[in-house]
Amino acid sequence: MDRVITRRALVKGGLIAGALVPVAGLFISGAAHADLPALDPSDPAAKGRDYVTKSAKSDAYCGNCSLYKKTGDSMGSCALFAGKSVAFAGWCSGWVKIGAP
Numbered sequence: 615m616d617r618v619i620t621r622r623a624l625v626k627g628g629l630i631a632g633a634l635v636p637v638a639g640l641f642i643s644g645a646a647h648a649d650l651p652a653l654d655p656s657d658p659a660a661k662g663r664d665y666v667t668k669s670a671k672s673d674a675y676c677g678n679c680s681l682y683k684k685t686g687d688s689m690g691s692c693a694l695f696a697g698k699s700v701a702f703a704g705w706c707s708g709w710v711k712i713g714a715p
Contacts, residue, residue: 650691653698660706663694669705677702680710 669675681693
């Protein structure tokens with residue numbers, strides 16, 4: 615039980631652990647967004663923003679909104695609806711064109 619930990623071994627272990635943390639974050643963050651439940655249009659937050667799953671406007675939909683972040687083929691996350699995923703083809707009154715000031 616007389617193990618001596620050298621400074622070199624401590625620094626080496628710290629560097630290895632430090633390198634693995636960002637790599638682990640890539641896997642954790644992707645899984646966290648993929649498992650978000652879909653936003654129900656009858657949800658009070660969705661009703662407050664007039665959210666619909668299919669936009670009636672051909673040039674305004676969640677997929678081209680600056681608040682939308684794509685997480686799947688037809689779903690993504692929105693800054694306005696934390697913890698829920700929204701439809702790529704959806705729309706709400708908070709829609710902001712990508713690149714708009």
